[in-house]
Amino acid sequence: MEKIDVEALFLGPKSENRKFFKETLDFLMDEHIHWRRNFHPEDEPVINLNQQQEKSFEETLDRTSNALLELSSRLKFSSMPWFSPRYLGHMNSDTLMAANLAYMAAILYNPNNCAYEGSPATTALEIEVGKQFAGMMGYDPQKAWGHITADGTIANYEGLWVARNLKSIPLAVKQARPEMVEGIDDWHLLNLPPGRILELVSKVKEAGALEAVREQSVRGMGMEKGRLGKLLVPQSKHYSWTKAVDVLGIGQENVEYVRVKDNYRMDVRHLKECIDRLVAEKTPILGVVAVVGTTEEGAVDEVHEIVRLREKYEKKGVSFYLHVDAAYGGYARTLFLDENNLFMGFNGLRKTLHEHGVVHKEVEWPSQDVYEAFRAMPQADSITIDPHKMGYIPYTAGGIVMKDRRVLDLISYFAAYVFEKSGDNPMLLGSYIMEGSKAGATAAAVWTAHRVLPLNVTGYGRIIGRSVEGAARFYYSLLSTGVLDADGRKFRVVPLTRPDFNIVDFAFNEVGNASLKKMDEVNQKVYDRCSYKSGPVYSDSWITSKTSLSSGDYGDAPRAFVAKLGIPAAEWDRVKSVYVLRCCVLTPYLTRGATYTEYWSNFMNTMRKTLEQVVKVP
Numbered sequence: 009m010e011k012i013d014v015e016a017l018f019l020g021p022k023s024e025n026r027k028f029f030k031e032t033l034d035f036l037m038d039e040h041i042h043w044r045r046n047f048h049p050e051d052e053p054v055i056n057l058n059q060q061q062e063k064s065f066e067e068t069l070d071r072t073s074n075a076l077l078e079l080s081s082r083l084k085f086s087s088m089p090w091f092s093p094r095y096l097g098h099m100n101s102d103t104l105m106a107a108n109l110a111y112m113a114a115i116l117y118n119p120n121n122c123a124y125e126g127s128p129a130t131t132a133l134e135i136e137v138g139k140q141f142a143g144m145m146g147y148d149p150q151k152a153w154g155h156i157t158a159d160g161t162i163a164n165y166e167g168l169w170v171a172r173n174l175k176s177i178p179l180a181v182k183q184a185r186p187e188m189v190e191g192i193d194d195w196h197l198l199n200l201p202p203g204r205i206l207e208l209v210s211k212v213k214e215a216g217a218l219e220a221v222r223e224q225s226v227r228g229m230g231m232e233k234g235r236l237g238k239l240l241v242p243q244s245k246h247y248s249w250t251k252a253v254d255v256l257g258i259g260q261e262n263v264e265y266v267r268v269k270d271n272y273r274m275d276v277r278h279l280k281e282c283i284d285r286l287v288a289e290k291t292p293i294l295g296v297v298a299v300v301g302t303t304e305e306g307a308v309d310e311v312h313e314i315v316r317l318r319e320k321y322e323k324k325g326v327s328f329y330l331h332v333d334a335a336y337g338g339y340a341r342t343l344f345l346d347e348n349n350l351f352m353g354f355n356g357l358r359k360t361l362h363e364h365g366v367v368h369k370e371v372e373w374p375s376q377d378v379y380e381a382f383r384a385m386p387q388a389d390s391i392t393i394d395p396h397k398m399g400y401i402p403y404t405a406g407g408i409v410m411k412d413r414r415v416l417d418l419i420s421y422f423a424a425y426v427f428e429k430s431g432d433n434p435m436l437l438g439s440y441i442m443e444g445s446k447a448g449a450t451a452a453a454v455w456t457a458h459r460v461l462p463l464n465v466t467g468y469g470r471i472i473g474r475s476v477e478g479a480a481r482f483y484y485s486l487l488s489t490g491v492l493d494a495d496g497r498k499f500r501v502v503p504l505t506r507p508d509f510n511i512v513d514f515a516f517n518e519v520g521n522a523s524l525k526k527m528d529e530v531n532q533k534v535y536d537r538c539s540y541k542s543g544p545v546y547s548d549s550w551i552t553s554k555t556s557l558s559s560g561d562y563g564d565a566p567r568a569f570v571a572k573l574g575i576p577a578a579e580w581d582r583v584k585s586v587y588v589l590r591c592c593v594l595t596p597y598l599t600r601g602a603t604y605t606e607y608w609s610n611f612m613n614t615m616r617k618t619l620e621q622v623v624k625v626p
């Protein structure tokens with residue numbers, strides 16, 4: 009297996025790779041300067057030497073210098089040090105040099121990927137990236153459709169946009185071309201599997217009735233109260249789903265939240281109960297959302313079980329759209345793909361990860377369920393993937409990929425022939441996607457990163473393997489700590505769950521304390537001292553994020569965790585919310601033995617000191 013050195017991919021916590029970075033940036037800048045100069049060399053310079061020597065000219069340059077100096081001071085004073093392994097907070101880490109340099113190079117050309125004529129170079133890159141997303145997710149890149157979005161939020165909107173429009177098609181066909189769905193009642197029209205609906209769309213197109221049908225669909229007529237049924241999302245959903253149902257006119261009352269189990273994965277048995285109930289009352293199911301890498305716990309929903317459930321229901325004439333929100337976990341699928349991009353068998357995978365040092369031998373990852381979930385992802389109709397999370401790309405770069413590109417007919421405002429005529433490059437990407445103007449620099453960044461790092465275990469897998477290993481080490485260290493001593497006072501520390509992926513949540517509680525409120529206060533004060541809240545970050549030894557797990561969002565899932573911390577069940581039933589510290593371990597530097605041991609011991613010292621301060625201050 010080709011060996012890619014993770015240490016050579018990032019600028020590094022101490023800017024260790026600064027020489028390479030600066031030289032390359034300088035080179036790319038020169039390239040751009042030459043590009044400008046070589047464009048009609050016969051043209052006279054517009055800004056001439058005389059003018060450049062004017063006092064006002066220099067003063068104007070000074071204004072720019074001063075403004076940038078002020079900006080730089082602000083950035084240094086209070087930005088978050090994501091490059092450092094001392095930062096274990098949100099979904100951030102150092103970003104790839106390849107992506108940063110590509111972005112900086114491309115921004116000088118300022119391409120706009122809304123329309124091909126504004127971005128002949130970078131629209132092509134985006135289309136290529138879309139195909140790579142498809143390959144990474146196990147879709148057929150020739151049949152799928154993928155592109156870069158501003159972020160995961162927009163990608164989720166787009167997934168729901170497709171699901172909504174698709175669901176409304178069969179009834180629209182009944183209005184516009186009743187003979188094409190003759191003999192199928194409304195209930196069955198509302199339960200056609202997504203693939204069948206797309207076949208119907210193809211037939212409608214052949215019959216020249218696409219426009220007439222679209223006029224009768226949601227995009228022509230708007231939403232009719234509750235007509236398209238319910239959207240089922242797990243309690244662990246990202247809040248972008250709440251916004252999505254608002255923006256797309258679904259309405260909050262048409263969302264049902266599926267319970268999670270105490271490992272924070274969707275409870276598929278409860279999903280089945282919800283579906284059974286809805287079917288019994290003849291309410292269609294607009295769609296189901298599964299999450300691969302929940303935002304707060306990194307939990308991986310059992311996509312394979314959901315897929316199996318859908319297959320069972322389809323035999324009974326019930327179907328729904330399935331979207332996987334893998335904004336966070338999407339790139340982790342690279343860990344499962346061998347150097348030929350084939351999904352590995354379970355045993356072969358573990359062996360490959362260990363033998364090639366992608367994940368240390370001591371770390372048993374993935375579990376069978378997580379493996380099956382990743383394997384089943386291509387059964388979904390669409391998938392959200394964020395390059396600016398596990399793709400180690402700078403903001404903003406989200407992404408979506410859909411299994412069957414025919415869905416474009418449901419959302420585009422241009423006939424698909426504009427697309428087909430120009431080969432692979434749509435002339436107007438903006439008419440097929442939710443956004444309009446968008447940075448071609450983002451496409452350049454993602455494309456270049458994918459060029460450096462194959463989307464399989466030999467490339468991205470190497471970085472993400474380190475992240476998974478770091479999280480596992482951190483989790484096991486917390487688990488084996490049990491109780492720590494802070495100036496004579498004893499605190500129990502308990503991790504929330506064994507991570508499916510790379511997020512570790514945990515909380516402290518003073519031994520003997522049975523008040524959930526008091527426990528929350530301690531953890532809140534730890535956060536206050538280990539976050540931007542404590543002032544300029546140079547003074548922070550360790551930086552994290554936090555969240556509250558409340559019964560409103562999670563039902564009773566946190567109850568067992570709270571009990572392990574010594575809080576009686578009755579307290580949970582009364583307070584119904586718990587504050588936890590949340591560490592997304594994206595850093596690739598928590599792996600090697602000695603470094604990790606030192607890291608852990610520093611971390612423990614910081615926690616001891618922090619807890620001492622916390623209990624001293626009333």
Ligand SMILES: *Cc1c(COP(=O)(O)O)cnc(C)c1O
Nearest residue numbers: 159160161246248303333335336
């Ligand atoms: C981060 C995240 C989102 C939203 O992505 P943004 O890029 O922040 O808009 C959606 N879903 C999940 C599961 C996420 O983790």
